[in-house]
Amino acid sequence: MTGVIVLVIRIIISLVLYSFLGWAVFVVWRELQWNSTKYGPQTAPEISLHIPESDLANPISFDRQEITIGREPACDFTVADDTVSSHHARLRYHHKQWWVEDLQSTNGTFLNEDRVYTPTVVVSGDELILGKVVLEVHIQEKKA
Numbered sequence: 001m002t003g004v005i006v007l008v009i010r011i012i013i014s015l016v017l018y019s020f021l022g023w024a025v026f027v028v029w030r031e032l033q034w035n036s037t038k039y040g041p042q043t044a045p046e047i048s049l050h051i052p053e054s055d056l057a058n059p060i061s062f063d064r065q066e067i068t069i070g071r072e073p074a075c076d077f078t079v080a081d082d083t084v085s086s087h088h089a090r091l092r093y094h095h096k097q098w099w100v101e102d103l104q105s106t107n108g109t110f111l112n113e114d115r116v117y118t119p120t121v122v123v124s125g126d127e128l129i130l131g132k133v134v135l136e137v138h139i140q141e142k143k144a
Contacts, residue, residue, distance in 0.1 A: 047139050079133050090103055098121070
């Protein structure tokens with residue numbers, strides 16, 4: 001009789017343990033679902049790049065999350081200047097901010113006359129200096 005009672009107690013304890021484990025997995029899954037909807041894919045605000053001294057009067061606007069700048073025609077924003085490397089810099093949108101990153105260019109990338117060594121936050125009105133070329137950056141306000 002005592003063997004049957006011990007077996008029943010073991011089964012009950014196992015069921016309680018597995019139901020607790022199932023509940024914990026469900027709570028974690030629900031939290032991940034909620035966070036993914038809250039912090040899900042971010043849409044980047046439109047960013048415009050403009051070379052003030054160029055013949056192009058209109059700025060070029062982008063609505064994607066990553067923009068490469070360089071002399072190479074495959075870059076998103078092409079600059080026809082010998083002081084600009086073929087893949088000079090990258091603008092990337094993450095953590096709800098635009099960041100500029102130097103892509104190991106020969107003449108360096110400068111943000112408002114400060115050299116960029118690590119990814120650095122860019123705000124509207126900043127100047128990017130690539131070689132001898134100055135770019136004005138304008139970021140569109142996000143609509144709520």
